[in-house]
Amino acid sequence: MTNWLLRLKDNHRSWSFGLCYLYLRNVRGFNWNHKRTYRIYKELELNLRINPRKRLVREKPEALTVPKGINQVWPMDFMHDQLDYASTFRLFNVIYYFNQEAIGMEIDFSLPSEQVIRCENGPKDISSAIQNWAADLGIKR
Numbered sequence: 001m002t003n004w005l006l007r008l009k010d011n012h013r014s015w016s017f018g019l020c021y022l023y024l025r026n027v028r029g030f031n032w033n034h035k036r037t038y039r040i041y042k043e044l045e046l047n048l049r050i051n052p053r054k055r056l057v058r059e060k061p062e063a064l065t066v067p068k069g070i071n072q073v074w075p076m077d078f079m080h081d082q083l084d085y086a087s088t089f090r091l092f093n094v095i096y097y098f099n100q101e102a103i104g105m106e107i108d109f110s111l112p113s114e115q116v117i118r119c120e121n122g123p124k125d126i127s128s129a130i131q132n133w134a135a136d137l138g139i140k141r
Contacts, residue, residue: 009046073097
């Protein structure tokens with residue numbers, strides 16, 4: 001049985017266990033139990049992925065800056081959660097990094113960009129109104 005399974009997987013690499021078993025039973029006429037065949041199939045490690053998933057290449061993230069004095073780093077970020085009855089809500093958090101104190105939190109079912117101030121390098125922060133506001137105040141990325 002092991003020789004047949006190995007030969008079958010060499011010739012048909014994309015076949016799963018089900019196709020291999022049906023071929024051996026219906027075409028070749030073997031009356032092997034599917035549980036026994038699957039046990040041997042797993043022992044031969046034929047159930048492992050042949051081609052690994054293609055992963056996205058990610059850029060190396062920038063190192064976090066450590067503040068050396070007051071008023072240098074103010075992290076801001078969004079969080080979201082869901083209530084029992086399936087309504088989602090968002091939270092906007094502002095943290096004073098020097099003493100790690102949460103100084104502001106805005107919670108609502110909808111937080112459009114005009115309602116909150118945000119300035120970071122994420123994809124959600126490309127609003128021209130926010131970039132202009134940050135430039136007027138001298139905030140750099």
